[in-house]
Amino acid sequence: MTRIIDNLFQVSDKYDALFVDLWGCVHDGVRALPEAVAALQQYRTNGGKVVLVTNSPKPRAGVAVQLDGFGVPRDSWDTIASSGDSARAAMFRGVVGEKVLFMGEWQRDEEFFEPIHVIEDPVSIERVSLEQAEGIVCCGPDDPMADPEVERGRLLYAKQKGLKLLCANPDIVVDRGEVREWCAGALARLYTEMGGESLYFGKPHPPIYDLARRRLGEMGALPPESRILAIGDGLHTDIQGAMGEDIDSLYITGGLARDITKTSHQPDKNALSTYLQTEMISPTYAIGQLR
Incomplete structure (x- = not known):
């Protein structure tokens, strides 16, 4: 049974590391959440490690810059594992071919296509039209306020061509302040429902947890699964992913x-x-907001 707690420190001494979601937990898409920041700072002061595990399609350097803009101080976290980095690595290994249709906002997502030098013999990626494409790279909708159904026609043509869709952010929606926006996961879900093949690299799928463990291991000995706590507000991403990895979770219900x-x-x-009970998902703990 899920235990409702008042603050992180009721349970934090059981864990050597936190895998912390960002949007809705540490910031609201506009500004940092002060109580969450203070809780993470105190956790790190007490010797814990904080890995920010985000479904952002940005590389980790881009996520760090974005956090600076939101006012999230760098002493509240140790390292970052992003869906973007995991998906970029797959793209440069050629999982959706070399000629790709890009879906997203180019000014926001251009850095997704920056080379990754740790990949051996990366393929050369070229952005092309749908007619020329060997696959799709989806960082999000062209218009995050538009219903994903507006893309049904284009996705139907892609499915008929047998194209795979690389989803750089499995989130369905996020709240930017008080405004709810669609994410890449909504398009990938639609494509899958239509019979297309979508490839996922963020939560709740294993690749991003493998990356988070590698990032954690770079800071020293990797703790056992029982000493890691995942924190997030996405029941079907953060919490379901933690359950799949056999790690405890703290569900942010607010x-x-x-x-x-x-x-x-x-x-x-x-x-x-x-x-x-309806969703058949069982977080270890729950709390209104991270504090």
Whole structure:
């Protein structure tokens, strides 16, 4: 049964490292969440390691710059594992070919195509039209406010061509402040429902956890799974992913599911229980906001 806790420090001494989601946990897409930042700073002061594990399609250097802009101080985290880095590595290994259709906002996602020098013999990636494409690289919708259904026609043509879609961000939606936006995961889900093949590299899929462990291991001895706690507000990404990796999880109910869980300061116990039973997902702990 999921235990509702008041703050991170009720349980933090059980864990040597945290895998922490960003959007909805550490920032709201506009600015840092002060209580969350303070909790992570204190955790690190006490000797714990903080790995930010994000479904952002950005490389980790780009995520760090974005966090600076949101006011998330660098002493609140140790390293970053992004879906973007995991997906980029796959792209440069040629999993969707060399000629790709790009879906996303180019000014925002251009850095996704910057070379990765640690890949041996990377393929040369060329952005082309759908008619010329060997595969699709999806960092998000062209318009994050538009219903993903607007892409059905283009995706149908891609499916008929047998193209694979590389999804750089499995999130379906995120909240930027008070505004909800569609993510790449919504397009990948639609493509899969249409019979196309989507390849995922972020939460809840294994590649990003492998990357997070590598990043954690770069800082010293890798702790056992029982000493890692995953934190996030995505039930089907952060929490389901943690369960698949056999690590404990702390569910932030005041993020994407704040209305369903009736969260103000803390979730309503009955609403949370009903939601978790319906979704058949069981986080180890739950809390309204990271603090």
